[in-house]
Amino acid sequence: MISAWAKPCCSAATHSIAARSKPWGEIAQTAFGKKPPVEDRGPISQAIFAVGRQDIDPDGLMPPHGIEIMGASSDHLIADSGRDLLPVGTEITFQLGYGALVHAMTSPFVARVMTTRSGKSLIPG
DSSP, rough: OOOOHHOOEEHHHHEEEEESSSSSSSSOOOOSOOOOOOOOSSSOOOESOOOOOOTOOOGEOOOOOOEEEEEOOOSEEEEEOOOOOOOOOOOEEEEEEEHHHHHHOOOOOSOOOOOOSSOOOSSSO
């Protein structure tokens, strides 16, 4: 095994646009025909991020420790942030699986920035 391949090479960053400490309302089917399972998680905090299925494949996102993806619409991602309320504007970086990477690289709605591991831009200018 080549050790460089074991390290994540691609990530996606997005900002939270809303936060709520007590989810409320009825669970209905999504625009994609699925009805999420009802699960009592107890007191949690949820955050809504400005990224969705038109931008990226949410099933291919790997969130940081302490955050769990609950679902996504075409333009928003909902995550359980445990007991920590993420303030609006908090930037979260997700690692990308292959499907999420392909979606992000071909979406006209996603800005792409390529850098080296040290943070140096690969695009001159």
